[in-house]
Every structure is written in structure tokens, then in C-alpha cells.
Amino acid sequence: MSFQPVKFYQTGTFTVGNRLLAPDERSVQASEMRSNSINSGHRACQGCGEALGARYAIDAAMAESNGQLIAANATGCLEVFSTPYPESSWQVPWIHSLFGNAPAVATGIAAAMKVKGRHDVRVVAQGGDGGTTDIGFGCLSGMFERNDDVLYICYDNEAYMNTGVQRSSATPPTARTATTMPVGPEPGNVFGQGKNVPEIAMAHNIPYVATATVADLRDLEYKVRKAVNIRGARYIHLFVPCPLGWGSASHDTIRLARLAKETGMFPVFEAEHGEVTSVLKIRRQVPIEEYLKPQKRFAHLFGKHAHPELVARLQAIADRHIRKYGLLEEGDN
Amino acid sequence: MLKQTEGSKAVAEAVALCRPEVICAYPISPQTHIVEALGEMVKAGELTPCEFINVESEFAAMSVAIGSSAAGARSYTATASQGLLFMVEAVYNASGLGLPIVMTVANRAIGAPINIWNDHSDSLSQRDSGWMQLFAETNQEAVDLHIQAFRLAEELSMPVMVCMDGFILTHAFERVDIPSQEQVDAYLPPFDPRQVLDPKEPISIGAMVGPEAFMEVKYLAHAKQMQALELIPQLAAEFKQTFGRDSGGLVRTYRADDAETMIVAMGSVLGTIKDVVDEMRAEGHKIGVLGIISYRPFPLAQVRAALLNCKRFVVLEKSLAVGMGGIVATDVRMAVTGTGLRGFTAIAGLGGRSIPKASLHKLFRQAEKEELEPVTFVDLDWDAVNKQLERERQNRHSGPIAENILHDKGIVSAKFG
Numbered sequence: 001m002s003f004q005p006v007k008f009y010q011t012g013t014f015t016v017g018n019r020l021l022a023p024d025e026r027s028v029q030a031s032e033m034r035s036n037s038i039n040s041g042h043r044a045c046q047g048c049g050e051a052l053g054a055r056y057a058i059d060a061a062m063a064e065s066n067g068q069l070i071a072a073n074a075t076g077c078l079e080v081f082s083t084p085y086p087e088s089s090w091q092v093p094w095i096h097s098l099f100g101n102a103p104a105v106a107t108g109i110a111a112a113m114k115v116k117g118r119h120d121v122r123v124v125a126q127g128g129d130g131g132t133t134d135i136g137f138g139c140l141s142g143m144f145e146r147n148d149d150v151l152y153i154c155y156d157n158e159a160y161m162n163t164g165v166q167r168s169s170a171t172p173p174t175a176r177t178a179t180t181m182p183v184g185p186e187p188g189n190v191f192g193q194g195k196n197v198p199e200i201a202m203a204h205n206i207p208y209v210a211t212a213t214v215a216d217l218r219d220l221e222y223k224v225r226k227a228v229n230i231r232g233a234r235y236i237h238l239f240v241p242c243p244l245g246w247g248s249a250s251h252d253t254i255r256l257a258r259l260a261k262e263t264g265m266f267p268v269f270e271a272e273h274g275e276v277t278s279v280l281k282i283r284r285q286v287p288i289e290e291y292l293k294p295q296k297r298f299a300h301l302f303g304k305h306a307h308p309e310l311v312a313r314l315q316a317i318a319d320r321h322i323r324k325y326g327l328l329e330e331g332d333n
Numbered sequence: 334m335l336k337q338t339e340g341s342k343a344v345a346e347a348v349a350l351c352r353p354e355v356i357c358a359y360p361i362s363p364q365t366h367i368v369e370a371l372g373e374m375v376k377a378g379e380l381t382p383c384e385f386i387n388v389e390s391e392f393a394a395m396s397v398a399i400g401s402s403a404a405g406a407r408s409y410t411a412t413a414s415q416g417l418l419f420m421v422e423a424v425y426n427a428s429g430l431g432l433p434i435v436m437t438v439a440n441r442a443i444g445a446p447i448n449i450w451n452d453h454s455d456s457l458s459q460r461d462s463g464w465m466q467l468f469a470e471t472n473q474e475a476v477d478l479h480i481q482a483f484r485l486a487e488e489l490s491m492p493v494m495v496c497m498d499g500f501i502l503t504h505a506f507e508r509v510d511i512p513s514q515e516q517v518d519a520y521l522p523p524f525d526p527r528q529v530l531d532p533k534e535p536i537s538i539g540a541m542v543g544p545e546a547f548m549e550v551k552y553l554a555h556a557k558q559m560q561a562l563e564l565i566p567q568l569a570a571e572f573k574q575t576f577g578r579d580s581g582g583l584v585r586t587y588r589a590d591d592a593e594t595m596i597v598a599m600g601s602v603l604g605t606i607k608d609v610v611d612e613m614r615a616e617g618h619k620i621g622v623l624g625i626i627s628y629r630p631f632p633l634a635q636v637r638a639a640l641l642n643c644k645r646f647v648v649l650e651k652s653l654a655v656g657m658g659g660i661v662a663t664d665v666r667m668a669v670t671g672t673g674l675r676g677f678t679a680i681a682g683l684g685g686r687s688i689p690k691a692s693l694h695k696l697f698r699q700a701e702k703e704e705l706e707p708v709t710f711v712d713l714d715w716d717a718v719n720k721q722l723e724r725e726r727q728n729r730h731s732g733p734i735a736e737n738i739l740h741d742k743g744i745v746s747a748k749f750g
């Protein structure tokens with residue numbers, strides 16, 4: 001019997017998709033069951049991808065650990081916008097120590113829980129891309145290598161936003177930041193060798209590595225819940241657009257996160273013990289320009305003094321991701 | 334139990350008796366034997382329950398201790414020299430957060446030039462970090478101070494460094510009385526933290542604090558150390574009751590009663606100084622000793638009281654405030670403000686240079702006659718210094734200083750002594 005498989009997908013939002021899901025698979029914003037681990041009233045910017053990502057990630061971790069969760073936080077936007085007393089948003093036991101040591105602080109918490117026989121308590125560490133891929137990288141690698149019982153979540157908005165949008169090792173080529181200005185013959189950030197921390201995490205052969213975006217909160221929740229139930233070092237790299245740093249409209253945060261995935265710029269996958277086990281497929285590859293153009297940090301690539309050669313190089317990066325991870329659905333394109 | 338043992342091993346046994354729950358270890362000479370011994374005890378199941386974590390840097394060592402202490406576990410680490418400097422950001426953080434971590438510092442010089450031998454530059458660089466600093470004179474005192482340090486730290490919810498001279502103490506084999514578990518348990522109750530990360534009662538630790546509260550937090554760190562000035566002698570007295578010996582306290586004097594000249598120092602060099610003072614006393618010199626055990630908090634009143642009846646004093650210190658002179662000497666002079674006492678600073682033993690009795694005899698006799706310069710560099714090789722200064726005058730491209738001096742001295746490899 002021949003049949004045509006039905007695929008649900010949409011071009012604007014996933015809300016319709018959510019309605020088509022079984023109730024237990026739905027992602028919901030408000031519910032009595034939600035722990036609101038990072039509560040309302042914090043100081044994040046309008047449209048902050050990190051605030052959204054942290055809310056869903058930590059609430060999912062709280063749900064999965066039956067409320068037995070302790071969080072360590074690196075210095076950065078998330079720490080600053082969430083904490084000033086008496087406005088702390090955190091409804092979980094939470095500690096901020098330094099910019100570069102969140103993985104090690106979490107290791108300490110996990111060790112304390114182990115020695116006290118509190119095997120039910122789960123430990124999560126979180127930081128931005130600067131705190132993770134740059135200054136905290138040594139501690140992160142050490143935590144991975146020892147396979148400490150910590151779930152580390154990196155909220156990647158591709159620059160040091162808290163200090164005023166400076167380049168990090170997660171900043172994409174050509175992007176404008178305060179330290180990679182769009183001037184000269186090669187404007188914006190350089191085309192370096194890249195520093196793919198999810199892949200570096202996989203190279204440690206830790207039990208679980210995943211990437212996710214705030215465009216697919218259901219996927220994020222699934223990955224966090226899965227990670228919480230695994231013992232050992234786990235890493236989730238979450239793509240979180242930043243309207244302030246990217247020069248994008250605050251209502252475009254979800255759209256940009258989705259475009260990052262649909263263009264291939266940000267591959268979304270899971271890996272266990274160093275091997276990719278699943279990828280979120282792209283139904284139709286979107287040209288990179290659609291992702292770049294709504295962001296002022298890429299504005300110098302277009303317009304009067306356009307740099308089509310640089311756009312082509314970015315497209316090549318996206319194409320390489322698609323090939324490498326097999327991101328395109330078979331039979332498409 | 335009396336034992337002939339290495340200083341590091343003795344300290345490891347003392348720390349183990351304090352029932353630490355998390356130990357973070359990173360190797361750096363001359364501290365390494367301590368954590369090695371503790372690691373072995375944990376691995377063999379002799380020290381349990383305890384997590385021994387081999388971290389990837391000293392910065393991580395202190396950071397893990399911050400996490401474990403905040404989660405309510407008694408936490409310990411040890412370091413020295415470059416390691417202490419590498420963890421400095423976390424050192425300040427631990428005290429700022431009010432976490433009662435205990436850390437051994439096996440005192441060692443700071444490079445460059447790289448040097449593994451003893452002086453006090455490392456812990457003294459952390460003078461203002463908010464940590465209390467206790468200096469051991471002997472390995473017995475190092476053992477005893479660790480037991481007192483956990484009490485002190487946990488009663489005030491502030492961290493403590495126990496400082497012991499690298500190699501001179503850490504690697505010396507001598508007789509040490511290791512207390513019993515019962516004695517230590519009687520002296521040191523289980524850790525009952527003031528603040529703890531617990532899902533039952535969620536709190537935020539380490540929030541952003543602006544000008545509205547920052548000064549009060551810092552003042553309270555100071556106030557805690559002022560409380561420690563009262564608590565440290567109490568803990569030493571209680572220690573004597575339980576363990577039957579004098580150990581710790583703020584300061585200790587030796588043959589000071591009628592002394593006209595007082596020698597002030599910290600750490601193991603006090604042993605050599607006492608020998609010299611004994612010999613000079615036998616010749617009729619009125620000379621005595623003031624040992625400082627608690628460098629932070631600095632016992633201004635006790636130092637002043639100990640020096641009030643002398644005519645002059647020499648602060649002999651294994652540290653140098655470059656561009657100024659002494660570090661300990663500055664504090665001692667502060668203590669005797671307004672007394673009109675003549676004070677001299679003697680910088681000695683930097684980078685492990687021996688401090689022989691002959692040099693001290695010479696120094697102390699000059700001090701008695703008040704013939705010393707305000708700052709004296711004990712046993713400094715002026716020929717080597719002047720030769721290098723001349724070289725720099727002659728040649729714009731005179732090259733690296735340390736290598737020039739080694740070349741002038743004809744020394745092909747560093748030697749101790």
C-alpha cells in the first residue's frame with residue numbers, strides 16, 4: 001500500500017504544532033505545576049533569549065529532579081539580571097561565585113551531595129558563551145574529564161553581552177561586536193578556526209551532549225529532562241539570540257533562533273559518549289541571508305558596500321554543518 | 334601518639350582527624366605530600382566519607398571548595414606559591430562569601446625567577462584577602478593549628494590559611510604528637526554551616542551587591558577578624574585543656590621579660606632565632622623574641638604589649654614589599670605607634686636563602702648598638718648586585734637579570750643554601 005507520510009511543520013511559529021501534540025508532549029508557558037525557578041520580575045531585556053532559555057531549562061530540570069536541584073551560575077547577564085536583592089528571581093538554591101569557575105563550583109556541590117548521601121539532588125551549572133567557551137573553559141574541561149555529576153548549560157548568545165557586546169570565541173565570523181568593528185577590508189569578526197564546544201565536549205566522551213535553541217522549547221525540555229536522569233558530566237549548548245547585542249527586534253528572538261537552525265548555522269543534535277545519536281532535521285534549507293539580514297551585527301555585509309564574498313563564506317559554513325551532521329531531511333531539496 | 338614523621342604527613346593525618354568531607358588536590362611543591370597522603374587515606378577507605386577530587390588547577394581547587402563548602406561539606410585544600418596566586422580570585426571569593434574553608438599554604442617564594450624554596454611572599458600577598466592566616470613554628474604546631482583552624486573557621490564562617498614553611502617544615506622529619514580521633518572529635522564538633530545550598534530551603538548565595546550594602550559586607554569581614562582576636566586565644570586555651578599542650582594563640586614571647594632588644598618573626602625561623610638568643614643571653618645580652626602566630630587578624634595590642642618594655646626591635650621577615658621594605662615590619666610599627674621605639678627591618682631568607690646563626694648573631698649585635706639601616710637585606714651579595722647594576726649602566730641590552738647573576742656566580746644549577 002502506498003501512502004504519503006504527513007508532516008507537520010510551519011513557517012511562523014510552533015504553536016500550531018504544539019496543539020497537534022499529545023498533552024504530555026506539549027510545551028506550556030504557564031501551569032500550576034511549573035516551578036518558576038527563575039521567577040518574573042528580573043531585569044532581562046525585552047526579548048532576551050537567555051532568560052527564556054534559562055526559565056525552560058531550569059524548570060524542566062526542577063520537574064525531572066522532583067524539586068531536588070541546586071544551581072551554580074557563572075558571572076554574566078543571567079547572574080546580573082536575576083539576582084540583586086530583594087529581587088532575586090531564583091526559587092532554587094543558587095550560588096554565583098566567579099566568571100570562570102561555575103563548572104568547578106558545581107563539582108564541589110556534587111561532591112558535597114555525594115558525601116552526604118543525597119543522591120536525589122541534581123546539580124546544574126550555567127553560564128554564557130564567554131563564561132563557558134573562554135574564561136571557564138579550563139574548569140569545564142576538567143569537570144568533563146573527571147565525569148563529575150554535573151549538568152552544564154551554556155546559554156550561547158555569541159558575545160560578551162553583559163560587558164557591552166565584545167567578541168567571544170563563540171562569536172561568528174563577520175559579526176560586529178564592540179571589539180570586532182565593521183570597518184576595514186574585512187569588517188566584523190575574523191574567520192578563525194572556530195571553537196565548537198559541543199564537539200569538544202563530545203571529544204571528552206562524556207555521557208551526554210546536546211544542542212538546542214529557544215525556538216524549540218519542547219526539544220529543550222526533552223533534552224534537559226533526559227540529561228537530568230543521566231549520571232556523570234553532561235553538556236547542553238543552548239542557542240539564545242540577544243536583541244541588544246545582535247541589533248535585532250525583540251520580537252524576532254524566536255524567529256532568529258529558528259532561522260539559525262533552518263539555515264544550518266546552528267546544528268541541533270544529541271550525542272552520547274562522543275557519538276551523535278540524533279539530529280533535528282531541516283525540512284528546507286533557508287539561505288543564510290534570511291538569518292543575517294534581520295540582525296544589525298551583520299548589516300555591513302549588505303547594502304551599498306556589500307560583501308557578498310563574506311556572505312558566501314558564511315553560507316559555506318552552514319552548508320558544511322548540513323553535510324557533516326546530515327541535517328537535511330531525505331528526499332527534500 | 335608520638336611519631337617520627339614528615340611534616341606533610343603529620344599535617345595530612347591531622348587534617349584527616351578533622352573529618353574533612355571534600356578535599357581538592359592539585360600538585361605544587363612543597364605542598365604536594367600533604368594531599369598525596371590524604372588521597373591515599375581516602376582511596377584506602379581510611380578517611381570516609383570523603384570525596385578526594387584531583388582538579389585541573391588551583392583556581393579549580395578553590396572553586397570546588399567554594400561549591401562544596403556552600404553545600405555544607407567541610408572542605409580542605411592545600412597550595413603554595415604560584416598555586417596560591419593562580420587561585421587568588423577564588424581566594425577572595427571564598428572569604429567574601431563567608432565560607433569556612435581551611436587551606437594549608439606550604440610557604441614558598443613567588444617567581445619570576447622561578448624558585449621552589451621557602452619564603453613568606455605567597456601568603457603575605459593574600460594579606461588583605463579576608464582569610465585568617467596562622468603561621469606554624471614547628472611541625473607540632475602545624476598539626477595543632479590545623480585542628481584549631483577548622484574550629485576557628487567554622488565558628489566565624491570565614492576561611493583560614495595555615496601557613497607552614499615549605500621544605501623546612503613540610504619535608505622535615507621530626508617528632509610529632511598526633512592526637513587521637515577521640516580528642517579531635519571532642520574538640521571539633523561537626524560542621525554546622527551558617528548558610529547552605531539546600532533544596533528544602535532555597536537561598537541565593539553570591540548575588541550582585543551594589544554600593545548600598547557592599548561596605549557593610551566588607552566591614553563584617555573585618556569585624557569577624559576582630560572577633561577572631563578574642564576567639565584564637567580561647568581556642569588555644571581549650572586546645573590545651575583537651576590536648577595538654579600550648580599551641581596556637583596570637584603571639585608568643587621567649588626570654589622577653591627584661592629584654593632591651595626584641596626580635597620579631599613568624600614561622601620556623603623562630604627556632605634559629607631562639608638558639609641565637611640563648612647563646613647571646615649566655616653572654617649577658619638582654620635580648621628576647623616575639624613570635625607572631627596570627628598574622629591575620631594582626632594582634633596589634635598583643636604585639637604592642639610584648640614590645641612596650643624593650644628599647645628597640647628588629648622585624649626579621651621572609652618577605653619584601655618591593656619599593657617599600659618590610660611587610661610584617663609595617664604592621665609591627667603600626668602596633669608600636671607613639672612609643673618612640675626604634676624599629677629595624679631585616680629582610681632574610683628570600684627564595685630559600687639560609688638564615689644561619691652567624692648571620693643572626695651579627696645582625697642582632699648591630700641592632701643592639703642601633704647600627705642597622707632602617708632596612709637590612711641579610712646576607713645579600715652586594716658584589717653580585719653591583720656588578721649587575723654596572724652592567725646595566727654600560728650596556729642598554731644587558732639581558733635577563735637572573736641569568737646574568739647566575740652567570741657571574743658561576744652557578745650552573747640552583748642550589749639550596
